[in-house]
Amino acid sequence: MSRSAHPAGPRHADVLPEGHYTAPPADLNALDPKVWAETVTRDDQGVLTVGGIDVRRLAEEFGTPAYVLDETDFRSRARAWRTAFGQDADVFYAGKAFLSRAVVRWLHEEGLNLDVCSGGELATALSAGMPADRIAFHGNNKSVAEIRRAVEAGVGRIVLDSFQEIVRVAHIAQELGKRQRVQIRVTVGVEAHTHEFIATAHEDQKFGIPLAGGQAAEAVRRALRLDGIELIGIHSHIGSQIFDMSGFEVAAHRVVGLLKEIRDEHGVELPEIDLGGGLGIAYTSDDDPREPHEIAKALTEIVTRECESARLRTPRISVEPGRAVVGPTAFTLYEVGTIKPLDHLRTYVSVDGGMSDNIRTALYDAEYSIALVSRSSDAEPMLTRVVGKHCESGDIVVRDAFLPADLAPGDLVAVPATGAYCRSMASNYNHVLRPPVVAVRDGEARVIVRRETEEDLLRLDVG
Ligand code: LLP
Numbered sequence: 001m002s003r004s005a006h007p008a009g010p011r012h013a014d015v016l017p018e019g020h021y022t023a024p025p026a027d028l029n030a031l032d033p034k035v036w037a038e039t040v041t042r043d044d045q046g047v048l049t050v051g052g053i054d055v056r057r058l059a060e061e062f063g064t065p066a067y068v069l070d071e072t073d074f075r076s077r078a079r080a081w082r083t084a085f086g087q088d089a090d091v092f093y094a095g096k097a098f099l100s101r102a103v104v105r106w107l108h109e110e111g112l113n114l115d116v117c118s119g120g121e122l123a124t125a126l127s128a129g130m131p132a133d134r135i136a137f138h139g140n141n142k143s144v145a146e147i148r149r150a151v152e153a154g155v156g157r158i159v160l161d162s163f164q165e166i167v168r169v170a171h172i173a174q175e176l177g178k179r180q181r182v183q184i185r186v187t188v189g190v191e192a193h194t195h196e197f198i199a200t201a202h203e204d205q206k207f208g209i210p211l212a213g214g215q216a217a218e219a220v221r222r223a224l225r226l227d228g229i230e231l232i233g234i235h236s237h238i239g240s241q242i243f244d245m246s247g248f249e250v251a252a253h254r255v256v257g258l259l260k261e262i263r264d265e266h267g268v269e270l271p272e273i274d275l276g277g278g279l280g281i282a283y284t285s286d287d288d289p290r291e292p293h294e295i296a297k298a299l300t301e302i303v304t305r306e307c308e309s310a311r312l313r314t315p316r317i318s319v320e321p322g323r324a325v326v327g328p329t330a331f332t333l334y335e336v337g338t339i340k341p342l343d344h345l346r347t348y349v350s351v352d353g354g355m356s357d358n359i360r361t362a363l364y365d366a367e368y369s370i371a372l373v374s375r376s377s378d379a380e381p382m383l384t385r386v387v388g389k390h391c392e393s394g395d396i397v398v399r400d401a402f403l404p405a406d407l408a409p410g411d412l413v414a415v416p417a418t419g420a421y422c423r424s425m426a427s428n429y430n431h432v433l434r435p436p437v438v439a440v441r442d443g444e445a446r447v448i449v450r451r452e453t454e455e456d457l458l459r460l461d462v463g
Contacts, residue, residue, distance in 0.1 A: 024402040025285075028372070028377065028381055028403065028404050029042065029046060029371075029372075029377065031371065034285060035282050035283065035284060035328065035369055035417050036331065036416045037050060037073040037328060037330065037419075038070055038329075039052070039070050039072050039440075040416075045376075046376025047373070047375060047376075048414065050440050051070060051072060051441050051442060051443060051444070051445070052442065052443040053440055053444075055068070055373050055412055056374050056412065058445060059333060059335065062436055062438050062445070062447065063436075063451060064334055064353075064435075065333060065334045065352055065357055065435040066332070066333045066435050066438050067330050067331075067332055067333075067422065067435055067436070067437045068331055068332075068333050068414075068438050068440060069419060069437055069439045069440065070329050070330065070439075070441075071106065071329075071441035073328065073329040074103070074326060075106055075109075077325050077326075077329060078093065078107060081112065081292045081296075081321060082110060083292075083293075084295070084296035084297075085292075085317070088317075089296070089300070089319070090316065090317075090319075091113065091318070091319055091321065092112070092113040092115040092318055092320045093107050093113070093114050093115065093320070093322060093325050094117075094320045094321065094322025094323075095116050095117070095121045095124070096115075096322055096421075096424060097323050097419070097420035097421055098326045098419060098421075098422075098423055098424050099116075099121055100124070100448050100449050101124060101127060101128035102128075102439060103326070104124065104125050104128035104129070105128055107130070108129065108130055113135065113136065114134060114135050114136070115135075115136045115138055115322075116136070116138065117137075118146070119143070119145065119146040119149060122135065122149060122153070132153040132155050133154060134156055135155045136156060136157045136158075136159060136274075137150040137155050137159065138159045138185075139161065140162065140206050140207050141161075142161075144172065147168060147172050148172050148176070151172055151173050155180075157181045158180055158182050159182070159184075159235050159274075160229075161185050161207060161209070162209065163209070163222065166182075166223050166229070167226070169182060170223075170226035170228035170229045172228070179227070179228060179229065180230070181229075181230050181232050182229045182232065183231070183233045183234060183235040183272065184219050184220060184231065184234055184235065185208040185234075185236070186211050186216040186219075186234055186235065187202065187207065187209065188211055188236050188238065188250065188254040188255060189211060189254065190202060190238050190247050190250045190251050191205075191239050192242045193239045193242065194244075194280060197238070197242075208235075208236070208237075211257075211258060216234075217265070220266075221266075232270065232271055233270045233271060234259065234270060235274040235276065236251045236255050236274070236276055237275075237320070238278060240277075240278050240280075241278070241280040243287070243288065243289060243290065245298045245299075245302070248298070248302060251275065252275065252299070252303050252306050255273055256273075256310050259307075259312055260310040263312060269312060271315050272315050272316045273303060273318075274317075274320065275303075275317065275319055276319070277320035277321045277322050277323070278321075278323075279323070279324040281323055281327040281328050281417060281420070282328065282417065283366065283367055283368055283417045284368065284369045285369070292324070299317060299319065300317060303315070322421075327417055327419045330418055330419030330437070331415060331417070331418055332353065332357060332415045333412060333413075333414050334351035334352055334397075334413050334414070334415070335351065335410065335411070336408065336409055336411045336413055337350045337352055337389070337409055338350045338409065339408070346385050347382055347383065347384045348384070348387055349387070349403065349413075350386075351387070351389070351413065353389065353397070353432070354388010354390045354395045354396075354397055355388050355390050355394070355396075355429060356427050356428065356429045356430065356432040357422060357426050357432075357434065357435050358397055358415070358418060358422045358426075359422075359426075360422065361396045361397060361399060362392075362396060363425075365399075367398075367399065368401075368415050368417065369398065369415070369416060369417075370397070370403065370415045371403075371413065372411055372412075372413055373413060374411055374412035377404035379404040379405040379407075381403070382402065382403055382404065382407070383400065383401075383402060384400075384401050384402070384403045385398070385399060385400065386398040386401055386413070386415075390429055390430050391430055397415060423435075423437055428452070428457065433451060433452040433453065433454070433457070435451055435452075436449055
């Protein structure tokens with residue numbers, strides 16, 4: 001597409017509207033390795049490449065928008081988590097962040113376990129050959145059919161989320177002549193997100209059984225009485241996009257407190273503790289996530305210390321990172337469409353996707369960055385809002401982004417760190433077709449989830 005001349009729109013600090021930005025970055029062509037996948041770089045011409053492949057070639061071959069996933073990066077992050085926790089702990093990848101059969105195979109090969117939270121995720125995991133005993137099944141409202149399927153398949157654990165479910169799982173397992181390993185998910189009274197954590201009000205939510213008021217202790221009492229289930233541990237998940245370990249510290253303290261109560265009352269030392277997921281990643285250069293080995297060290301120390309002071313054997317620890325494994329490994333590749341400068345405000349840049357492939361900006365006010373990737377540019381920075389093609393003014397991909405002022409229709413742009421909760425939360429809003437996931441590794445690209453087609457839409461619509 002030819003480059004059309006258009007006014008560049010506002011650029012200078014004195015005319016910038018309110019927003020989540022400070023000054024334009026010194027170099028718009030720079031790629032911060034914190035937010036881009038491992039093998040992403042720019043070639044001599046300034047074109048972004050991933051796994052050695054030029055993004056213009058990816059766009060030509062697979063179309064846009066597309067999620068481009070760096071398999072090398074995925075595997076090395078998975079391995080880093082596995083290695084960091086060692087053989088005395090388990091890492092369950094949280095499939096809700098992004099799940100496909102290729103991903104299941106990579107996880108299997110890299111020695112990770114898998115957390116699923118629906119019949120659909122379970123079916124994907126089993127169909128790709130994940131051994132059932134390495135699967136944990138979660139959810140606050142698992143159906144009887146889902147529970148039956150999980151027990152029949154022989155999943156390693158079911159995480160019980162309510163009093164009713166304790167009985168339901170025990171009953172189904174007994175009916176099937178099995179003894180199902182289970183954990184009980186408790187709410188510890190801590191909800192942590194990003195930098196802060198709050199220690200009130202968080203029991204007012206749908207997950208888990210509160211420690212408060214002895215409810216969790218009562219759940220344990222009931223679980224220990226039932227033949228169909230074997231209680232192997234306590235589970236806690238405190239939030240999302242967490243950088244500060246102090247929330248885990250409080251959670252571990254309270255969970256170990258429960259383990260101690262259980263030991264004192266029943267003479268049983270439960271062998272496992274699961275601290276959930278929620279570890280943060282860098283969406284923009286302002287975020288500073290910790291490395292898996294630092295997180296593993298911190299969590300292991302916290303649990304060990306708490307158990308020593310409670311005179312308990314340290315249980316086997318498990319964690320459930322989703323975002324921190326897959327989030328940074330993918331970017332979304334879009335083509336620039338219309339460009340609309342608004343005087344004294346900013347320039348609206350429309351791309352060929354939007355809230356149907358990334359709902360996180362609209363839903364959580366999430367922050368992302370974006371870069372021109374089909375070429376480099378020395379043009380001055382222009383303040384933009386990158387929006388999608390949907391019929392909704394909240395259809396924003398990147399709220400405040402500096403892009404080069406010579407940006408033009410037909411340019412390719414990419415939003416990094418979209419590996420987690422973008423494809424998995426994608427929709428068909430406006431009957432926009434969900435993009436493919438293209439995995440790239442060592443100069444080869446292959447579709448692991450294909451692009452949706454109009455036939456797919458019409459097949460569901462039975463007329
Ligand atoms: N384990 C449990 C029990 C969970 O509920 C979750 C996330 C995870 C593990 C994985 O958390 P992660 O490490 O990926 O943060 N849609 C939201 C995130 C919702 C997460 C719900 N549970 C988002 O886009 O940020």
